[in-house]
Amino acid sequence: MRTTTIEFDDVVDDRFGGKAWGLAELTRLGHSVPTGFVVTGVSQSSLPDEVTERFARMQGPVAVRSSATGEDGAEHSFAGQYDTVLGVVTPEDFAAAVGRCAVSAGSDRATAYGGADPVEMHVVVQRMVDARAAGVVFTADPTTGRRDLLVIDAIAGLGEALVDGSAVSDHLVLTSDGTQAVRDVGEIPVLSDDEVAQIRAGALQAAAHWGRPMDLEWAVDQAGRLWWLQARPVTTLPGDLNEMDTPVTGATDVYTRCNIGEMMPGAFCPLTASVSGHAIDYAMQMTQVVARAQPRYETPWRQVGYFYGHMFLNMTEGTGLSSGILGNSLEQFSMSICGRVVDELEPKPPKPFADKLVNTVRLTSHALSAGPAIRRLGQQIAAYPIPTGRDAEEILRQLESGVELYCHVTLVHVRSSSRAAVGANVLESYLVRQAVKDGRDESEGQAEAARLMAGASDVESALMVEELHQVVRKVAADDTATGWFLAEAPAQVLTRLRSEPGPGGVALREFLIRHGHRGYRELCMRDPAWAQDAEGLGSMMQAMVQSARDSTGEQPPRRRVDVPASRTVRLLARLAQGGARGREETKSKMASMAHRLKLGYHHLGEVLAASGRLPDADLVFFFDRAELRRVVGDADVAELVHRARQRREALAFQQALEFDDVSVGRPAPILSRAPGTITDDEILGRPASRGIAEGVVRVAKSIQDARDVQRGEILVAPVTDVGWTPYFTVIAALVTDIGSSVSHGAVVAREYGLPCVVNTLVATQVLKTGDRVRVDGDRGLVTRLESN
Structure with missing residues (x-):
């Protein structure tokens, strides 16, 4: 391409690079863009006179920035891969700056980023802004993948110090309504609230124009005027984290992760929501129908919500039971779900006594x-x-x-x-x-x-752990088996043990026949059960075998419970x-x-x-059931497959999100948590299993983290389902963020005499692996004795 000049108004596509096109579009939007032009097809050769003459008309220092083909596009940003030269004043410096940009097209860093294919280099020349402040704004959070957040980073002076990392910026995270949810600023904030509002408004206008999340650079001059320096799509985002969200039943409805978070911990693929989520909502709605809290089963979901890939219970819909039956109150209902009184819940109008009596009989009969x-x-x-x-x-x-x-x-x-x-x-x-x-x-x-x-005798989850421990004891009793069992990779040892003719192999095969369908996140359609999860079960058993070999005696017997003297208490206990x-x-x-x-x-x-309908078998889990009918029957499924791939990429981002135990309206992930239930190193939860234990903390936010647990440690986890319980033969006590006295972790902890405190809300946030704590299961109290 011939080296010449093009005005911003004449740039109508990305043939002169994404940077030039972005500035042209911002100008057409009415945004303030510093005066400038584009030099096309630059090289290291001398510049034509027309280019030098156009530079001379700029009158003042300019910035010379690369605008290569493919740069700042929808697929790749090439951010920082090509050169930028600031403060150019003389024609000689201008020619040198253009040549420097041309040379950077073939630099090692650019080649490593974009490959060896040649690119055509153009440059953008703009009048320098005498900046009081400068920075970037993202209309979606590139770190978390959330498209409902807007992120601003700002520094005093020119923005290059922000780009090259040599300065610490003010950092703001704004929610969809403009609230500053995170405000990490210096003693003197770089931006006023009005300037923040201007940047937000301009960025959102640009995102609406492009139809996708945008990354924009800006500067505020000494007179307080906002200038826009660059616009490009955010290229690092996964699919929309909220694409598959269910509708919010009511703007003031109260949702919770409690209870359902024990059964369905973490984020789940869309197929799990469409299968397990649907089944749970159906069952809960039908219970409401039995109690005449609603007339019939309805779609879409009413009792369960699916937001950011996580499952929630709609407590507001559930209050129909507390207001419609005898002997139940809003406080009791919230205690049974969340382990505390939920003040955000509003009671529904009470029903007449006669209606309550009939409803109570119907519901009690239905349960009993x-x-x-x-x-x-x-x-x-x-x-x-x-x-x-x-x-x-x-x-x-x-x-x-x-x-x-x-x-x-x-x-x-x-x-x-x-x-x-x-x-x-x-x-x-x-x-x-x-x-x-x-x-x-x-x-x-x-x-x-x-x-x-x-x-309670013969509790399924406790018996399951006992049977697995029997397998472990048989392996630990054989020195030869123990040697290879601990030395080889987890998946290999489990596969080998399943084929062994000895006592350990027989016991494992019998265990898998009875309990192979269980496992971590066992209601997830994508996560394997123990029978298919050689890696997960093998890791767990290796930890148990190591613990059994290190122990000095037999596994402590299950706790015996003294028979209460009161006949009433005995009856209620049974x-x-x-x-x-x-x-x-x-x-x-x-x-x-x-x-x-x-x-x-x-x-x-x-x-x-x-x-050939799908590129790989795993992608089947990223459609809902209705979409799968289209995948099977439609002629062209390319768009569906593309969206499913984006959802799979989004799942890792969704998995990292955490939520408050209770939300009003659509649940939103926590941006920063201020521990509100810890005082003087004491965390108060609910007692779930009696006893007192002291030990070193092992924080495990996932089942994979739990594989590192050592004998005698205190396991601290967000929640534990049945997949965690085999580790209970290793630990000294259990602490969870959420849970109740009838949650799976609490049930098994009681059977094994492990002190257990649940519903602390903040334990995994406050405690760190290596801390030393005392767990008081009698009072529901966790006390930090030493910090790591």
């Missing part, structure tokens, strides 16, 4: 009569055939039939859980009233209830224990049905990948 339905589940699940054919349409029909059965299984589990909650709540309420009556603290009544709950046993049984059945579906969907993915 679940026994026959529970007993039929095993046969019903076993009768469902896991798809194995090669006809994708037939596989999908079989899976849709399986989802219907899954909804039924989940409803039975909710009935069983309701029965368990009735027993646990009545027992705790009675003992708390007795404690207060005797002049004792409420926490003593709560601790006594937790102690009595430990008396009711609560039976409920806990039934709840764990139906949770296992629910996991079993989920396991069959995940195997079926994985098979569907393999069939679709083999036929």
Whole structure:
């Protein structure tokens, strides 16, 4: 291309590079852009007279910036890969600056970033802004992937110190309504609130014009005027983190991660939401229908929400039960879900006594009569055939039939859980009233209830851990087996042990027959169960074998519970224990049905990948069920596949998000958490299993982190589901951010006599691995003794 000059008004596309086009578009938007022009097709040769003459008309120092083809585009930014020269005044310096930009097209850093393919270099020449402040603004957060945030970084003076990292900037994060959610500024802020508002408005206008999140550079001159220096798309974002969100039922509805966060921890793929999320919402809605809190099952979701890839319970929709039945209040409802009174909840109008009586009878009968339905589940699940054919349409029909059965299984589990909650709540309420009556603290009544709950025999999750520990003991008893078991990679040792003819191999095969459908995040359609997760189960067993080899004695026996003297308490304890046993049984059945579906969907993915409909089998988990019908049947699925790939990329960003336990309206991730429940190194939660233990903290925010746990450590986790419980044979105590006395972690902790404190809200934020703490399971108190 011939070297000449082009005015910004004449730049209509990106043929002269993304930087030139971005400035031209900003000018057309009406944004203030410093006067300038484009020099096309530059090289190291001398500049034509027309270019030098155009420079002479600029009258003052200019900035010379590269604008290469492909730079600042939708796919690649090339930020900082090509040269920029500031403060150019003389024609000689101008020619040198243009030549320097031309040379940078072939620099090592640019080649390493964009490859060896040649690029055509153009340069943008603009009058320098006498900047009082300068910086960048992103209309989406490039770090978290959130498109509902706007990020501003600002420094005093020229912006180059921000770009090259030589200066510390003021950092602002704004929510969609302009609120400064994060304000990390110096003693004297670089920007006024009015200037922040101007930058926000201009950036959002640019993003709306381009139709995508933008990265813009700006400067404020000495007179306070805002200038725009550059505009380019943000190239590092994943797919929209909110693309698959369910509608918010009401602007003031209260959502929570409590309870459902134990069953569904972390972020989940869209297929899991469309299968497990749908089943949970169906079961909870049908419970509302039984209690006449709503007339019929409705779509879209009412009881469950799916936001940023995470599952939430809609507590406002759930208050229909507390206002419509006898012996239940808003406070009791919120305590049963969140372990605390949720002040944000507004009660619904109370119903007449006669209606409450009828509703109470209906709901109680629905819960207490679940026994026959529970007993039929095993046969019903076993009768469902896991798809194995090669006809994708037939596989999908079989899976849709399986989802219907899954909804039924989940409803039975909710009935069983309701029965368990009735027993646990009545027992705790009675003992708390007795404690207060005797002049004792409420926490003593709560601790006594937790102690009595430990008396349940044959609890599924506790038996499962015992059986796995039997496998571990058989391996640890054989020095030869222990040697290779600890030396080889986790997946290899599990595969080898499964084929061993000795006692350890036999015990493992029997364990997997009974419990192979269980695992971490077992209701996720994408995450493997233990039977398929050789890496995960192998790592867990290696930690257990090492612990067993290091221990000096036998595993402590399960805690014996003294029989209470009061006949009333004995009766209530038996009711609560039976409920806990039934709840764990139906949770296992629910996991079993989920396991069959995940195997079926994985098979569907393999069939679709083999036929060329999908690029790989794993992508099947990033469609919802309605989209899968299109993937199977439509002629052109390229756009669907592209969106699914973006969702898969977004999942890692969603997984990193954390939420408050309760949100009003659409839940929003936490930007910064101020620990509000810690005073003088004390964290108060809820007692879930009695006893006191001291030890070193191991913070594990994921099951992968837990693989590093050492014998005698205090495990601190956001939440624990059944996949964590085998580690309970290694640790000395358990502390969680959320949970209740009937959560899976609490149930197993009680069976093994582990002190346990749940619902601390902040333990994983406040405590660090290596801290030394005392866990008081009687009072629900965690005290930091030494900081790491």
